[in-house]
Amino acid sequence: MRTFVLRRLLQTIPLLLGISALTFLLLQLAPGDFLATMAENPQISPAAIEAMRRRFGLDQPWWTQYLLYLRNIFLHLDFGESFSRHQPVFTVLRAGLANTLLLATSAAFVTWGLAIPLGVLAAVRQYGWTDRTLSFLAFLWLSVPEVLSGLLLLWLAASTGWFPVGGMRDLDYDTFGPLAKLGDLVRHLALPALAVGLIPLAGRMRQMRASLLDQLRLDYVTTARAKGLPESQVVVRHALRNALNPLITLFGFTLGSLVSGSFVAETIFSWPGLGSLTLEALNTRDQYLVMGSVLLASTVLIGGNLVADVLLAVSDPRIRQD
Amino acid sequence: MARSIPLASPGRPLWRELRRSPLALAGGGLLVILYLLALFAPFLAPYAESDIDRERFFHPPTPLHMRDATGRWHARPFVYGSRGGLDQTYQVDTGRTFPLRAFVRGARYRLFGCLPGDRHLFGVDPPGRIFLLGADETGRDVWTRLLYGSQVSLTVGLVGIVISFSLGLLLGGVSGYFGGWTDTLIMRATELLLSIPGLYLIVALRGVFPLELPSQQTYLAIVAILSLIGWATLARVIRGMVLSLKQAEYVLAAEAMGASSLRVIVRHILPNTFSFTIVAATVAVPGYILGEVFLSFLGVGVQPPAASWGNMLNAARSQRVLTSFPWMLLSPGVAIFLTVMAFNFLGDGLRDALDPRRTPGGGT
Numbered sequence: 001m002r003t004f005v006l007r008r009l010l011q012t013i014p015l016l017l018g019i020s021a022l023t024f025l026l027l028q029l030a031p032g033d034f035l036a037t038m039a040e041n042p043q044i045s046p047a048a049i050e051a052m053r054r055r056f057g058l059d060q061p062w063w064t065q066y067l068l069y070l071r072n073i074f075l076h077l078d079f080g081e082s083f084s085r086h087q088p089v090f091t092v093l094r095a096g097l098a099n100t101l102l103l104a105t106s107a108a109f110v111t112w113g114l115a116i117p118l119g120v121l122a123a124v125r126q127y128g129w130t131d132r133t134l135s136f137l138a139f140l141w142l143s144v145p146e147v148l149s150g151l152l153l154l155w156l157a158a159s160t161g162w163f164p165v166g167g168m169r170d171l172d173y174d175t176f177g178p179l180a181k182l183g184d185l186v187r188h189l190a191l192p193a194l195a196v197g198l199i200p201l202a203g204r205m206r207q208m209r210a211s212l213l214d215q216l217r218l219d220y221v222t223t224a225r226a227k228g229l230p231e232s233q234v235v236v237r238h239a240l241r242n243a244l245n246p247l248i249t250l251f252g253f254t255l256g257s258l259v260s261g262s263f264v265a266e267t268i269f270s271w272p273g274l275g276s277l278t279l280e281a282l283n284t285r286d287q288y289l290v291m292g293s294v295l296l297a298s299t300v301l302i303g304g305n306l307v308a309d310v311l312l313a314v315s316d317p318r319i320r321q322d
Numbered sequence: 323m324a325r326s327i328p329l330a331s332p333g334r335p336l337w338r339e340l341r342r343s344p345l346a347l348a349g350g351g352l353l354v355i356l357y358l359l360a361l362f363a364p365f366l367a368p369y370a371e372s373d374i375d376r377e378r379f380f381h382p383p384t385p386l387h388m389r390d391a392t393g394r395w396h397a398r399p400f401v402y403g404s405r406g407g408l409d410q411t412y413q414v415d416t417g418r419t420f421p422l423r424a425f426v427r428g429a430r431y432r433l434f435g436c437l438p439g440d441r442h443l444f445g446v447d448p449p450g451r452i453f454l455l456g457a458d459e460t461g462r463d464v465w466t467r468l469l470y471g472s473q474v475s476l477t478v479g480l481v482g483i484v485i486s487f488s489l490g491l492l493l494g495g496v497s498g499y500f501g502g503w504t505d506t507l508i509m510r511a512t513e514l515l516l517s518i519p520g521l522y523l524i525v526a527l528r529g530v531f532p533l534e535l536p537s538q539q540t541y542l543a544i545v546a547i548l549s550l551i552g553w554a555t556l557a558r559v560i561r562g563m564v565l566s567l568k569q570a571e572y573v574l575a576a577e578a579m580g581a582s583s584l585r586v587i588v589r590h591i592l593p594n595t596f597s598f599t600i601v602a603a604t605v606a607v608p609g610y611i612l613g614e615v616f617l618s619f620l621g622v623g624v625q626p627p628a629a630s631w632g633n634m635l636n637a638a639r640s641q642r643v644l645t646s647f648p649w650m651l652l653s654p655g656v657a658i659f660l661t662v663m664a665f666n667f668l669g670d671g672l673r674d675a676l677d678p679r680r681t682p683g684g685g686t
Binding site for chain 2: 015030152165278
């Protein structure tokens with residue numbers, strides 16, 4: 001088991017190197033000389049620009065620049081300087097990443113909290129009208145793009161006033177007590193989390209249904225029924241437990257895709273996460289910030305896949321063999 | 323040596339299977355309609371793409387009536403005039419009716435980019451205005467913008483899929499056929515592309531192009547970005563298929579006859595992956611359409627005054643517009659939904675029709 005995890009960890013290193021090379025390449029390809037742009041900004045002193053030039057080796061050939069870029073990232077977690085915010089990129093991104101992870105985790109709860117009961121319901125009532133309705137709705141939902149579902153939720157918030165229409169905190173946040181602070185956060189989190197969490201719902205629900213149906217066909221379920229156990233006990237205590245097993249691994253993969261999925265919701269609900277930051281950075285031509293966030297988002301995705309693989313290996317010994 | 327054995331066209335059984343699937347037919351039919359609407363947009367739209375009306379910002383949809391306020395029936399459908407009030411509110415003026423006319427003269431356009439014309443399928447006489455789906459923030463007709471927008475949004479998917487699938491087929495084929503370091507290189511590249519969250523990669527690639535671009539170049543940039551990302555998944559699957567196909571006897575025969583590697587890949591191996599590729603392409607098109615919607619929605623894609631479904635959604639995202647002028651959201655929203663659904667229906671039907679495990683005409 002330990003060798004499996006170790007090997008899997010080692011595999012991510014070339015991948016991260018590759019991604020950093022790609023982001024560096026994109027930095028080079030981006031139009032405009034940002035040092036020249038910085039020089040036009042009266043708020044930035046010539047000394048700071050000179051320091052920048054030395055720190056990133058901008059007067060050196062590109063391979064030296066890339067090695068410097070790598071060294072700064074891996075040794076000092078230094079992703080460069082955000083031009084628009086006059087802060088190190090990592091400082092800016094750290095807050096954004098925390099917010100995105102909060103959103104993605106809440107969204108995962110929304111997805112699974114709905115997918116498991118709905119999937120069980122559809123499986124228990126297989127081919128009944130509940131199952132058919134759920135399948136039909138899931139099929140339609142697959143065609144609703146997240147931009148649209150997000151905007152529909154925003155419409156709901158704007159027309160009912162039940163939820164705030166954006167941001168992460170109330171204006172009077174600082175005056176609240178700890179409980180009110182938590183309540184405020186939940187209220188702001190609710191709609192973006194719903195928007196992100198609903199995207200993969202249809203697929204997860206169908207997987208849950210299929211997984212439970214597979215179990216319900218097995219002999220031990222027949223045995224349990226023959227013993228005279230009530231159907232609810234058979235499903236919840238026996239079949240569901242085994243049916244959830246393959247879905248555990250999906251959880252890791254979902255977390256990675258939710259980070260990407262939260263991009264749209266973040267911009268719609270002005271949630272101050274990695275996605276909003278990236279977009280802002282693109283619009284202000286803050287190249288190091290763009291690339292830093294891409295690198296960070298990829299790391300989360302790769303980490304999610306890693307966790308998923310390890311969970312799979314834990315639950316299925318055959319994976320560990322080769 | 324002439325071929326004497328008639329070969330069954332691969333398209334024929336496909337069509338036979340498809341005809342049995344009502345959903346696939348509905349999806350395919352809807353797509354034909356949508357693409358025809360895009361093709362004839364200038365003729366079908368009553369106004370020009372960026373025809374501004376300074377007196378009718380956010381004008382609500384003008385319903386067609388057959389019967390007027392006095393209870394009299396009209397032979398022609400008509401719309402009422404309106405009076406503007408404060409704060410973009412409009413009052414229907416039942417005293418003035420504007421009958422719907424066919425083939426009216428209006429803004430000049432070029433159909434298919436070449437045929438000049440100034441006739442529009444329908445319209446009303448000025449000073450009346452017909453807004454089937456309402457007007458936007460500068461008084462432009464939403465129905466007109468939806469049609470012109472579909473020219474961008476619907477073609478991005480097709481052009482993107484053609485480029486990225488050609489790339490994916492070729493690179494996947496080369497990767498599987500040659501193996502060795504070529505294979506390693508291409509496969510590592512796909513892994514790289516697949517381990518960056520999609521939307522982040524799109525935005526990062528967008529940064530390579532200048533933000534302010536003429537709309538045609540933006541279009542090309544979007545297609546280039548989406549194609550660059552899209553080939554990876556396909557290349558991996560095609561590689562797997564090629565690995566098994568290259569052991570086939572007809573491939574060995576072609577090699578023995580001295581066919582070049584490229585010829586073997588393109589003419590002998592890849593055609594056998596086409597049934598999979600067709601399904602994969604159909605299912606993938608919505609992704610490209612949504613990619614354009616995403617970029618334009620974020621304001622870094624197609625820029626107004628050019629219309630695209632994405633920038634129409636962008637115009638609808640403010641709180642005031644959502645609550646007071648919902649047609650701004652619903653019109654492009656429903657259009658996108660219908661398009662994606664049509665592709666999904668068709669893709670599902672094609673998948674069933676091409677599934678080799680499925681007996682012809684029977685169940686799975």
